[in-house]
């Protein structure tokens with residue numbers, strides 16, 4: 493048994509007890525200032541908490557022991573609500589620190605930091621490191637990973653500042669990184685080039701949403717450097733169909749790449765980008781498989797039917813997450 497642990501909402505968990513892990517799921521994605529003003533149109537706190545408890549309980553019953561929730565600033569991270577949900581569900585939830593922006597940083601950070609009007613150290617680094625080492629203020633929960641974005645617009649000046657802060661926090665804490673990328677524009681290349689130049693251990697990087705692509709040259713390029721591809725949007729058919737996602741993973745497993753692949757849905761119990769009953773119904777009709785159970789119920793059987801072995805499935809669901817979170 494390894495004595496190493498990873499921090500979760502309910503405290504440290506031994507790595508050997510993480511079990512089957514979905515590496516990119518959200519509990520809630522919200523827009524706090526919109527919700528504070530207009531939330532009464534759609535948000536009922538008790539209803540949402542009860543709904544989340546039901547959905548995560550069903551996920552646990554489907555055989556998943558751990559989810560990694562990369563909800564950070566820019567996606568409405570609010571740990572007290574997640575703690576309330578998790579108190580009622582036997583599930584490990586690893587949470588993240590970082591910043592979610594496709595280009596510009598919030599004005600909150602704009603005037604502070606190196607080269608800004610007020611200059612000084614970058615407050616992002618201080619916040620990220622504190623979340624990982626001391627815990628997210630008022631919650632006692634330590635973040636287990638760093639989350640950021642490299643999107644179609646690429647490494648703009650603001651985005652470069654975020655990436656530098658992520659690299660600095662990674663260097664100080666050793667926390668692994670998950671970077672949201674745009675598979676169509678292959679921005680995983682930009683992210684990994686940037687990280688490599690700054691000495692990041694690429695085996696500690698998940699290139700999120702890489703699985704939206706079926707370009708095996710691109711995917712192998714990522715994995716050949718030691719990084720892991722996030723095949724983490726199962727059910728989001730508008731980016732890539734389940735059939736194609738499965739075929740790509742099966743092909744890569746047959747080529748010996750199972751140890752560089754992780755699986756997930758990028759689903760949420762509730763995401764207010766689709767607020768209101770009518771919009772929720774439209775979303776459910778448009779993407780019926782975008783929920784926490786699709787992998788357990790449909791994807792794993794489909795992978796087996798394509799020749800992926802149980803051992804390879806264990807590698808993707810259990811061994812790779814454990815390795816990712818193993819301290820350096």
Ligand SMILES: [Zn+2]
Pocket residue numbers: 516518562758
């Ligand atoms: Zn996500």
